[in-house]
Amino acid sequence: MKITLKVWRQKNASSPGGFKTYQSPELNENMSFLEMLDVINEQLANGGEEPIAFDHDCREGICGTCSCVINGKPHGPHKGIATCQTYMRSFKDGDVIVVEPFRAKAFPLIKDLVVDRKAFDRIQHAGGFISVRTGAAPDANSIPVPKEAADLAMDAAQCIGCGACVAACKNASAMLFVAAKVSHLGLLPQGQPERYKRVKAMVTQMDAEGFGACTVTGSCEAVCPKEISLDFIARMNRDYGVALLKGESKQMAGGGAG
Amino acid sequence: MTTLNSNIPSGPLAAKWESYKFNTKLINPANKRKYKIIVVGAGLAGSSATATLAELGYEVHNFVFHDSPRRAHSVAAQGGINAAKNYQNDGDSVHRLFYDTIKGGDFRAREANVHRLAEVSVNIIDQCAAQGVPFAREYGGLLDNRSFGGAQVSRTFYARGQTGQQLLLGAYSALNKMIGAGAVKSYTHAEMLDLVVVDGHAKGIVVRNLQTGEITKHNADAVVLATGGYGNVYNLSTYARGANATAIWRAYKRGACFGNPCYTQIHPTCIPVSGDYQSKLTLMSESLRNDGRVWVPKKKEDCKKAPQDIAEGDRDYYLERMYSAFGNLAPRDIASRAAKTVCDEGRGVGETGLGVYLDFSAAIARLGENKVRERYGNLFAMYHEITNEDAYKTPMRIYPAVHYTMGGLWVDYNLMSNVPGLFVLGEANFSDHGANRLGASALMQGLSDGYFVLPATISGYLASQNPGKRPATDNAAFKQAEENVQALTQKLLGNKGKRTPASFHKELGKLMWDHCGMARTKAGLERGIKLISELREEYWKNVKVSGEGTEWNQSLENAGRIGDFIELGELMCRDALHREESCGGHFREEYQYTPDDPETKQGLVNPGDVKRRDDAFAYVAGWEYGGAPDKPPILNKEPLVYEEVHMSTRSYK
Numbered sequence: 009m010k011i012t013l014k015v016w017r018q019k020n021a022s023s024p025g026g027f028k029t030y031q032s033p034e035l036n037e038n039m040s041f042l043e044m045l046d047v048i049n050e051q052l053a054n055g056g057e058e059p060i061a062f063d064h065d066c067r068e069g070i071c072g073t074c075s076c077v078i079n080g081k082p083h084g085p086h087k088g089i090a091t092c093q094t095y096m097r098s099f100k101d102g103d104v105i106v107v108e109p110f111r112a113k114a115f116p117l118i119k120d121l122v123v124d125r126k127a128f129d130r131i132q133h134a135g136g137f138i139s140v141r142t143g144a145a146p147d148a149n150s151i152p153v154p155k156e157a158a159d160l161a162m163d164a165a166q167c168i169g170c171g172a173c174v175a176a177c178k179n180a181s182a183m184l185f186v187a188a189k190v191s192h193l194g195l196l197p198q199g200q201p202e203r204y205k206r207v208k209a210m211v212t213q214m215d216a217e218g219f220g221a222c223t224v225t226g227s228c229e230a231v232c233p234k235e236i237s238l239d240f241i242a243r244m245n246r247d248y249g250v251a252l253l254k255g256e257s258k259q260m261a262g263g264g265a266g
Numbered sequence: 267m268t269t270l271n272s273n274i275p276s277g278p279l280a281a282k283w284e285s286y287k288f289n290t291k292l293i294n295p296a297n298k299r300k301y302k303i304i305v306v307g308a309g310l311a312g313s314s315a316t317a318t319l320a321e322l323g324y325e326v327h328n329f330v331f332h333d334s335p336r337r338a339h340s341v342a343a344q345g346g347i348n349a350a351k352n353y354q355n356d357g358d359s360v361h362r363l364f365y366d367t368i369k370g371g372d373f374r375a376r377e378a379n380v381h382r383l384a385e386v387s388v389n390i391i392d393q394c395a396a397q398g399v400p401f402a403r404e405y406g407g408l409l410d411n412r413s414f415g416g417a418q419v420s421r422t423f424y425a426r427g428q429t430g431q432q433l434l435l436g437a438y439s440a441l442n443k444m445i446g447a448g449a450v451k452s453y454t455h456a457e458m459l460d461l462v463v464v465d466g467h468a469k470g471i472v473v474r475n476l477q478t479g480e481i482t483k484h485n486a487d488a489v490v491l492a493t494g495g496y497g498n499v500y501n502l503s504t505y506a507r508g509a510n511a512t513a514i515w516r517a518y519k520r521g522a523c524f525g526n527p528c529y530t531q532i533h534p535t536c537i538p539v540s541g542d543y544q545s546k547l548t549l550m551s552e553s554l555r556n557d558g559r560v561w562v563p564k565k566k567e568d569c570k571k572a573p574q575d576i577a578e579g580d581r582d583y584y585l586e587r588m589y590s591a592f593g594n595l596a597p598r599d600i601a602s603r604a605a606k607t608v609c610d611e612g613r614g615v616g617e618t619g620l621g622v623y624l625d626f627s628a629a630i631a632r633l634g635e636n637k638v639r640e641r642y643g644n645l646f647a648m649y650h651e652i653t654n655e656d657a658y659k660t661p662m663r664i665y666p667a668v669h670y671t672m673g674g675l676w677v678d679y680n681l682m683s684n685v686p687g688l689f690v691l692g693e694a695n696f697s698d699h700g701a702n703r704l705g706a707s708a709l710m711q712g713l714s715d716g717y718f719v720l721p722a723t724i725s726g727y728l729a730s731q732n733p734g735k736r737p738a739t740d741n742a743a744f745k746q747a748e749e750n751v752q753a754l755t756q757k758l759l760g761n762k763g764k765r766t767p768a769s770f771h772k773e774l775g776k777l778m779w780d781h782c783g784m785a786r787t788k789a790g791l792e793r794g795i796k797l798i799s800e801l802r803e804e805y806w807k808n809v810k811v812s813g814e815g816t817e818w819n820q821s822l823e824n825a826g827r828i829g830d831f832i833e834l835g836e837l838m839c840r841d842a843l844h845r846e847e848s849c850g851g852h853f854r855e856e857y858q859y860t861p862d863d864p865e866t867k868q869g870l871v872n873p874g875d876v877k878r879r880d881d882a883f884a885y886v887a888g889w890e891y892g893g894a895p896d897k898p899p900i901l902n903k904e905p906l907v908y909e910e911v912h913m914s915t916r917s918y919k
Contacts, residue, residue: 020817038540038654046545046768053766053821058812061820063333066506067546069648070431071337086651093651118477119818126454129334133446137439138398142318142717143389145396149353152407162400162425165432169336193398 009035009101013048015060016108021117027106037097041084042067042074044096061120069093069233072168075175076121077108082172082231090170090233110175114182114218125171127217128185135209136189138198157195165192166234173228173236179220184228186214187244188236194247204251211248268523270888270904273678274378279910280361283382286679287722291729298323300733303724304471304486306458306513308335310430310437310709311692312492314716317440320449322721327484328441328450329473331457331508331823336438339494339506340712343430344551344645345414346422347394347709349387354411358419360384365911367707370416370597371672371700372850372878373913374526376886376906378679379697386714391423393717397436401425414705415552416597416918422706427551427644433709437716457823459754460747461489461517461688464737468517468688472747474755476823479816481755483739483748487731488687488724491517492716495671495693497530499831499838500783501775503668504536504549510827511834514675514694522683523888523902525676525696527834528842531703531851532784533669534560534601537652537662538621542772547667548652550624550645552705555594557629557638558662560585560601562613562622569615573623573661584608588872592918599702599851600875600918602666606784607874609665616663625661666784670708672699672851673841676888676904680723681715684888687727691715696886701850755815758825763808767825770805774832777801782839787855791843798836802895805832833895840889840899847883848876870917880913 011032018025030048039047042064049059065073074092078084084094099105107121115123153161167188174182190207193199199206222241229238275286293301301324305316308330316328332338350363364384368375395401395409401423402410411420425432444450455476462470462483470485496511497503518524535550561583563569568576584604586593596604605622608614615621630638635658639646646657653663674696681689681697692712699707737743781794806829813819848857857877865871886904 036541036543039543040545043543043545047543050766050768053810053812059821061818065332065337065508066339066342068342068548070428071339071341071506073332073337088647089651093648095651095654097654122818124477125333129336129442129452129454132439132442135446137443137446138396139443140393140396140440141321142314142393142440142721145389145392148351148391148395148401149408151395153403154407155403155405158400158403158407161398162432165400165425165435166428168431169334192400196398196400198396198398 009037009096009099011035011099011102012104014104014106015121017060017120018117020119035096037095039096040067040092041078041094041096042092061122063122064092067092070168072170075110075123075170075172077110077175079106082110082175083233087230088233088235090168110171112174112180112219114180115171115174127219128169128171128182130217131182131186131210131213132189134213135202135206138193139202151197153196161192161195164188164195164236164240167236168234170233172231172233174219176227176231177220178225178227179223181222182214182219183222183241183244184232184236184238186210187240190244190247191240203247204254205257207244207247208251267900268684268888268890268902270523270676270684270886270902271678272376272904273680274376275679279377279381282378283385290722290726293725293729295323297733299325301325301487301728302327302485302736303488303490304329304484305490305492306471307338307492307494307694308332308441309338309340309492309494309692310434310712311716312338313434313437313441314713315490315492315691315720316450317437317444318717318721319724320444326450327453327486329453329456329458329471331455331476333454335441335452335454336435338434339509340434340709341431342506343709344427344549345553346412346424346429346706347390347433348414348421348704348706349391349423349710350384350421351388351391353409354420356419358421362419363387363421366417367698367704368700368911369916370702370704372702372876372916373700373880373884373908374849374906375698375700377908377910382719383698383711383714386718387710389718390710390713394433394436397439399425399432399436412553413556413595415555415595415601416592416704424553427553427642430709433713437713458513459516459751459826461520462744462747463520463685464741464743467686469737470739470744472751474751477818479814479819481748481751483744485736485739485744487728487736488689490689490691490720491675491694492691493694495674496834497668497671499774499835500668500778501771502539502544502547504533504547507546510830512827512830514690515830515834517675517683517685517688519891520685521891522685522688523676523890524673524837525886525888526673526841527838527889528782528845528852529672529701529850530668530838531598531670531672532602532666534598534605534666535624535664536667536669537649538616538618538665548648549667549669550649550662550664552598554624554642554645557641558594558624558626559583559628560594560622560624562608562615566612569613569619573625582608582613589918596918597702597704603784603853605666621663621665623661624664626657627661630658670703672696672701672703676886680726681720682723682727689720689724691720701852754826755822758809758811758822759815761809761811763810765808765810767809767811767821767828770801770809771828771831774798774801774828774835778835778838782835782842785853785855786842788843791839794839795836795843798832798839799896802832802836805829837889837899841887844901845883845887847879849878849883850876865915869919870915871919884913
């Protein structure tokens with residue numbers, strides 16, 4: 009099969025960008041989408057043109073590095089599948105495939121299809137953890153966790169932090185990502201002590217990063233390669249509401265009488 | 267020559283770690299903040315070490331080439347993590363985990379390190395559970411276990427088929443807490459390109475910012491490398507595409523010895539290669555061998571038939587036949603070689619003939635499709651996506667692929683290399699797996715090194731260094747290292763060659779697989795060394811790098827890494843050539859059991875099993891850089907002394 013690739017090229021954040029069109033050589037339908045980009049890039053490099061910059065690493069759908077909006081949809085045509093696990097058999101001979109970066113104000117462009125998603129990390133720095141010093145943990149089986157809670161927490165914890173939810177949202181909201189993180193820890197008994205402090209800190213940082221508000225269109229859930237459920241957003245909103253009602257926790261002085 | 271002193275503490279094996287911790291010098295809290303430690307890498311070992319060192323009060327700077335620490339390749343580990351908890355009451359213990367690991371490594375690992383690993387394993391599970399890692403649970407709320415290759419107990423903890431991801435997110439959350447608290451400075455998109463050695467001690471690194479191309483110098487009182495393994499020397503592997511050996515290779519060129527580079531793990535259950543465009547091979551977790559049965563047709567002429575059309579009596583369940591005690595759960599090196607053997611006999615399946623069946627029909631009949639789906643659903647879905655085949659209906663086709671490297675920079679019991687102040691953790695070091703790693707032990711080692719071992723051992727070195735006296739970055743050694751990096755970058759960008767870095771990587775990978783793969787010979791390795799050294803010469807004459815140095819440039823990044831892979835590939839062949847024995851993942855065709863050997867006659871081994879030569883090769887090979895890529899490296903040896911375990915013939919029958 010052969011395809012025509014219409015791809016976004018942009019030298020850096022301050023240069024103007026635009027689409028460029030490339031004809032592919034003969035491709036094998038068992039090639040992955042990223043292997044198709046590898047083939048085009050070898051062709052460009054051999055012809056003296058700069059290869060297309062694109063993010064990728066594990067190529068098995070778990071690291072969350074790959075991105076790309078393919079024919080208008082983050083991670084391409086299939087539900088629950090990341091770009092790196094999309095195969096050329098999903099396209100037909102003669103197709104025109106349009107490839108763009110994930111676009112959002114909070115994800116500044118680096119080059120071509122590569123964007124900077126460090127805002128996600130900064131949200132995690134604000135509260136995406138359970139405070140447990142190394143060595144301070146009790147025996148693992150001393151904290152039983154109901155299987156249902158563990159399974160639901162795992163559903164949320166599967167998030168790979170790729171940012172497709174943001175790219176799909178008309179408001180560029182990061183609610184699904186943050187909700188997955190908040191719910192993973194908030195569903196477990198270990199996560200209870202910091203549950204409300206955590207949700208407030210993470211939502212505050214999310215807003216500070218410039219992500220938009222959630223208007224529950226559900227486009228995030230539709231494109232999520234791990235099929236994270238919209239229910240987690242409802243759960244986070246509930247936790248956030250409770251956190252606001254609880255107000256600021258009183259700062260207690262440390263130390264003793266001695 | 268360098269003397270490789272393992273610095274194993276004295277005393278009985280089971281008491282060594284406790285007494286070591288008591289005897290190691292501590293640093294008082296007020297002095298800890300005066301020490302700065304650089305950690306390179308943010309996988310399980312790097313993230314857990316960074317977070318823990320920061321909790322202890324050191325100033326820690328973490329560097330990772332990814333855009334986020336959460337993307338380090340530990341994230342891709344599927345199956346699980348071992349720990350000697352004995353929650354299943356099936357006879358497990360610290361000693362059994364220790365013994366299984368030593369035996370699994372074919373008696374080529376250091377006893378004291380492995381025992382410590384087994385001791386610490388139980389703390390890891392406690393730590394991870396407390397962090398909120400959503401391990402699989404039983405209905406009573408307690409932790410569930412599964413079994414893995416090379417063990418007869420169920421000691422593997424798991425989180426669906428994404429255990430590595432969940433453990434990494436746990437370590438990453440510990441790291442985040444310390445970054446948020448201002449105790450860790452995190453550099454992302456930052457690739458280490460040189461190690462700075464001042465007066466013989468590791469005191470800093472040189473880094474390239476992948477976004478801007480800026481090259482910067484960073485000083486420290488100690489440098490920790492946790493940069494993963496080097497299986498991408500083979501180009502096609504289960505590693506992430508970005509995984510590379512540059513940090514450890516540049517440290518090698520600064521004097522750190524490379525331990526056992528030829529010990530590579532070829533994982534038996536990967537999806538077979540489908541074409542020469544292929545960029546990566548996908549692993550199907552070894553946990554599948556708990557319920558899947560491996561077979562090929564007995565007769566060559568059946569190979570092109572649909573598997574359903576091959577009668578039960580015409581199928582050869584070769585692992586069950588050859589290794590009745592462990593069956594489909596035989597260790598990885600053994601299962602891989604057996605697959606190669608049956609395919610070499612012409613009984614392989616699939617279009618290329620390089621594949622064997624992994625069949626779930628018996629498990630589905632026994633447990634029902636739903637139970638199988640619950641256990642392995644995501645793996646079946648991944649298999650379907652890649653091959654367009656439904657493994658609930660037809661057997662999977664699998665074939666071995668490069669998956670892990672047991673070799674790595676040489677370290678002593680402190681995890682310190684022969685360059686004082688340079689520590690190496692996780693897959694980047696050589697220490698705990700000998701010549702073959704058991705499944706679910708890589709995650710264990712990464713977290714053991716990072717959470718528990720390094721934080722205890724590094725104080726011994728730091729106590730010998732005056733607090734607040736580390737060399738400044740205007741020191742001559744820093745300038746020289748920076749100029750070295752600048753010169754290399756300019757050379758790559760200015761080379762007027764004709765071939766892309768990727769084309770060299772493909773050629774190297776094929777050379778390595780053909781000459782230093784699952785079965786190695788003297789003649790093949792000698793030829794491999796010659797061809798790879800020719801490839802190296804051509805590389806520096808003919809490589810062509812696109813773009814500029816002061817911007818995001820993946821062509822330049824790859825060019826540097828592939829240049830290092832070529833040199834490392836040659837060292838791997840040299841190591842494999844010198845090791846005139848077979849052990850674990852290192853199989854030399856000249857050294858295998860024949861039907862006439864007494865061990866074969868006693869029924870301990872099968873003809874064709876690996877034959878060790880303990881009289882001549884019970885040592886760690888620590889290779890020292892010869893000073894230039896075309897000068898032969900120097901071989902140093904650390905003898906392996908077994909005090910507790912008898913070095914027996916490794917039998918899984």
